[in-house]
Every structure is written in structure tokens, then in C-alpha cells.
Amino acid sequence: MEYADAQAGATEPAVTLPEELHKDLGWLLGQALHGFLLAAQTAVGEFPGGLRGFQVLSATAGGCERNQLEVARRLGVDRSVMVRLVDDLERGTLVRRCPDPADRRARIVRPTEAGLARLRDVTARLRLAEQQLLAPLTAQEQISFSDALRRVVAGVLSAGVPPVPDPVAAQGPCPGATA
Amino acid sequence: MEYADAQAGATEPAVTLPEELHKDLGWLLGQALHGFLLAAQTAVGEFPGGLRGFQVLSATAGGCERNQLEVARRLGVDRSVMVRLVDDLERGTLVRRCPDPADRRARIVRPTEAGLARLRDVTARLRLAEQQLLAPLTAQEQISFSDALRRVVAGVLSAGVPPVPDPVAAQGPCPGATA
DNA sequence: TATTGTTATACTCTATAACTATA
């Protein structure tokens, strides 16, 4: 109930959370996400597919070839949504659809030079937005919080709960690419 | 980067998070929220307005009188949405719309006996869902995590970022009711 | 004139189902 009065580098609360909600984990997560999305949106500014578009671009820049469906599954979005997302990115010349010589049905999504540059820039901006969100926590607390959050999400993904439509995503960094 | 291998009472990760996302705070928050919502939904089962309906009911049961608009602002939902929400709850006889003698425009949303009972039941179920979500963390970590999350949200609410359409919500528990 | 509750409308996001071209 009572916070231990942040130790350092923290902006004091100053705001009392609504009585019947401050214990509601779902509400807290939603508000935190909402706050981050707003901060990120203003930080990123105009971006082809919004934050989703950024994630797509990010997924194609890992150094390994991925076609639309692989990216879609990895991000947990539908194929049909991915089409629009890649459309937007391609219109902004941030990625290109390249034919896959091994499977003529597939279109490999490859980042352009401009895309990679944009990716670096936006990534930096997003990191600032994250810092802004976590500002109320000390440096040590930020690490603990992020680590705990990662483990919670890992739990969600491994639990029966299907986090993304297809958990195919859970592979290593790259290795068995198009295979 | 490397987790310190959960100390106790924690289900080990077992799942590798997608490379380019496990550092993305927004994605992590979204997945955590998604996991909670699914767990909560199945835990709560059929409820008039879904989880939103539950929040409305919860907001009316604090012991102080609130009309629709006050509840709406407190929860950050639109007036027009609140109408449907209260409609659903009233149809399920969980709340009643009572005239406010002090202001004949307003309708005080008052929980029924059945509503209060249902509230207690669902609250308990939700607490289980939360425990399920936080299971990967030790008891101590759960406390630290929740506390950090609360402070992050408090920061969001106090920051320039408007968390809910109208920050009127930030009042004490009850005191100046209808005034 | 401003505000509460209400209704109707429009807009966004997502999910589903088809259709094509390949495999």
C-alpha cells in the first residue's frame, strides 16, 4: 500500500491512483502500456505502419531472410494484416518485397538502406520513450522491473495461453531460415 | 540481459522470447496484458459488460455514491460507452440507476445485493488470475514488481500524458461525493 | 449557456472467408 519513497532518480508519485483500481493488475498494465504507446507515438512521429510497422521492419532486419508469413507469425499478427503493413513500409521505401528463389509463392521482406537507417533512428527514440516511462524507478529498479516483466511474459508464452496466434516464433535468432 | 535464474517458487522460462522484441518494453507490456486478459476472461466467465463491466461495478461499490459520468471519468471511458455498460449491468440486476435528489439530470449507479456478492466472487477469481500471471516471480519479486508498476503508472498519470480522457479521477477515496 | 444521460453515426482494428499462384 505505502510506497517506500523512491530512493533516487525518481520523480515522486504526486498522483493518487483510483482507489478500486490501484490493486487491479490488469488496469495497471493497461495504463502503463497506454502511457508507453502515447510516449512512443509522439517520439516516433510519422511511421508507415505505426508502431506495428516498426516492429515489422525490426523483424526483417535481424540479418536473416524472412517472408511475410514468417514475420507475421513472429509478431503474432494475421497474414492479411501483414499485407497492409508491408504495403505501407514498401510505399515508404523502407522495405522491399523480393521473390524467394526457393519458393515462388513467398515474398521475402528485405529492409532497404533507408529502412535500416530509419530503424536505428527510431530505435533510439523508442529507447528514450522507455526511459521516460521508467523514470519513476531507480536504475536498479528499472533492471529488476524489466527482468521481472520478461519472465512474466515468458510464463505467458509458455503457459497454455496462446500469446500470439502461432507460437512458431519461439525459435533461436536466425539459423534455419527459409527452410 | 541475462536473468539471474529465478530463486524460488518460479516456473522456469522454458520459452525464448523473439529476438528483436524481448527488449521492446511496449511489446512486453502488451503481451503481459494480453496474457492477463485471457486468464481473467476465462476466470471471470460470463459477465455483463466483460471486464469493463466488472470495473464499473467495482467503482460503484466503494461506499460512495457516484453517477454515470463520475464513474466514466474515473475509469477513463466515454459517457456513451458507460450507458451501454450500465445497461448491461442493470439487465443483469447487478446495479440499479437511482435518481439523484440533488440533481435530477444525474443517475446514481448503485450496486444491488446480488451485485455486491458477484463483485466479491469475481474479485477473488481475478486475484487468482493475477497470481497465475505473476507465478514466474518469487513472492518478494511479485511485491517489488507490483510496486514498481504502480509507481510507473503514477508517473504516467502525473506526466503530461493524459492517461484517461479526464484526470478528474485523481481524488481521494470518497469524501466530496456528488458535490 | 453548461451539463447529464442518451442515441445514432462514423471510424478503426481485427477476424474470416474467399480467390490466385504456386508447391
Next chain:
DNA sequence: TATAGTTATAGAGTATAACAATA
């Protein structure tokens, strides 16, 4: 027959604007 990509459509959810009753 199954799969990658595409397109069109329907549904949920939300936001906006207008209206009636009251302040």
C-alpha cells in the same frame, strides 16, 4: 491437397456529434 499472398467483408470496439431534460 496444402500453402503464401492477396482481397473483400463483417464484426467488435471506440470516438464524435447531436438531442432532450435539467442546472
